[in-house]
Amino acid sequence: MNSEKLHNHKKPFKLESGKKINDLQIAYHTFGSLNEKKDNVIWVCHALTANSDVFDWWKGLFGDNCLFNPKEHFIVCANVLGSNYGTTNPLSKNKVTGLPYYLSFPEFTVRDLAAAHQILADYLELPEISLLIGGSLGGQQAMEWSILEPHRIKKLVLIAANAQHSAWGIAFNESQRLAITSDRTFYSQSPSGGKKGLKVARSIALLSYRTYGTYGATQLEVGNEKVKDFKASSYQNYQGEKLVNRFNAYSYWYLTKAMDSHNVGRKRASIGDALRQIKAKTLVIGIVNDVLFPLEEQQFLAKNIPGARFAELNSFYGHDGFLIETEILTKEIGTFINNAETENQVISLHKIA
Numbered sequence: 001m002n003s004e005k006l007h008n009h010k011k012p013f014k015l016e017s018g019k020k021i022n023d024l025q026i027a028y029h030t031f032g033s034l035n036e037k038k039d040n041v042i043w044v045c046h047a048l049t050a051n052s053d054v055f056d057w058w059k060g061l062f063g064d065n066c067l068f069n070p071k072e073h074f075i076v077c078a079n080v081l082g083s084n085y086g087t088t089n090p091l092s093k094n095k096v097t098g099l100p101y102y103l104s105f106p107e108f109t110v111r112d113l114a115a116a117h118q119i120l121a122d123y124l125e126l127p128e129i130s131l132l133i134g135g136s137l138g139g140q141q142a143m144e145w146s147i148l149e150p151h152r153i154k155k156l157v158l159i160a161a162n163a164q165h166s167a168w169g170i171a172f173n174e175s176q177r178l179a180i181t182s183d184r185t186f187y188s189q190s191p192s193g194g195k196k197g198l199k200v201a202r203s204i205a206l207l208s209y210r211t212y213g214t215y216g217a218t219q220l221e222v223g224n225e226k227v228k229d230f231k232a233s234s235y236q237n238y239q240g241e242k243l244v245n246r247f248n249a250y251s252y253w254y255l256t257k258a259m260d261s262h263n264v265g266r267k268r269a270s271i272g273d274a275l276r277q278i279k280a281k282t283l284v285i286g287i288v289n290d291v292l293f294p295l296e297e298q299q300f301l302a303k304n305i306p307g308a309r310f311a312e313l314n315s316f317y318g319h320d321g322f323l324i325e326t327e328i329l330t331k332e333i334g335t336f337i338n339n340a341e342t343e344n345q346v347i348s349l350h351k352i353a
């Protein structure tokens, strides 16, 4: 397994807001080797709480014997700006004050996340990204990058993503931030600040990542007698604590704000016009039971990205299905790659499970 690498960007990193981050550090993993033609790059954009070790969190799609493997590909995954897995984030030291930023960290957008990927790709001297892939917040970044650099991105796979974060999605994120800020320790300027709030935030988020059916199938009680200590309650607590043990409230707060900002139409003629700038051969996958990013959002993407192929995935898990249904994704993405090499893409409505 390749270990984490760090890239220290020498120049100030200018955010969309005009604010700057000095000493931007990007944590990333690479797997495999770049070929002579430099045309075997698979770049992964991760979602809200993952990290750059894609072999760890997207097993089945990425790995030694998988569709994306180090024998054939040069796989790159960078931890996003603001996340606590190695890239500059609110707990990083502000060189000016000598103290961690906490809430003085500048707010940033999905476009800024994509700009940081561009910086790393330039540093790695990658003239083209053969295939760029991401789900959820990862899909939002991949889309932005494909609009910022249409000629660099050759193939694009967007899963459970949208062109503009929805009012529904923002409301979910705001409710999670309300949970975090109602925990007054969030303002305590300590790495563990806001942990109780973060636990609640993850518990709320889970409701949007799963479905009524997922809970029914996994957390339903047997028998009719119980009046308390329900499995579903214990599950919510467990999931909240699991995240608290590996993440922090500050990164979570900033990354959900970035997600809210996502709108490919901002400072461009329109959302449709922005999507039409994408030159990559594109596969858009929507998840039928996705409560958070409903199918109509991916249908919209496929209609507006020139020549995009569209597929529906049925997942018991709902939105998080993009992380779990790797067998189906392997099949669908594999077919897309093979066809993309030989023929022009056509818009198609295609059910994959």
Ligand SMILES: CC(=O)SCCNC(=O)CCNC(=O)[C@H](O)C(C)(C)COP(=O)(O)OP(=O)(O)OC[C@H]1O[C@@H](n2cnc3c(N)ncnc32)[C@H](O)[C@@H]1OP(=O)(O)O
Pocket (backbone or CB within 6 Å): 049, 050, 051, 057, 219, 231, 232, 234, 235, 236, 238, 239, 246, 320, 323, 324
């Ligand atoms: C260092 C790192 O961890 S790196 C980051 C890893 N995570 C990421 O990259 C983010 C992307 N991944 C994810 O969001 C998730 O891992 C997913 C969506 C892929 C899978 O979610 P999971 O939480 O594993 O699945 P699921 O919802 O089925 O829950 C299973 C867990 O809940 C526990 N559980 C299930 N029912 C209950 C219950 N009633 N009460 C208490 N615990 C319960 C299970 O024991 C299991 O625990 P475990 O995770 O310790 O094994």
Ligand SMILES: N[C@@H](CCO)C(=O)O
Pocket (backbone or CB within 6 Å): 047, 048, 049, 050, 135, 136, 137, 209, 319, 320
């Ligand atoms: N479950 C994902 C978020 C949903 O896209 C994560 O924790 O990164």
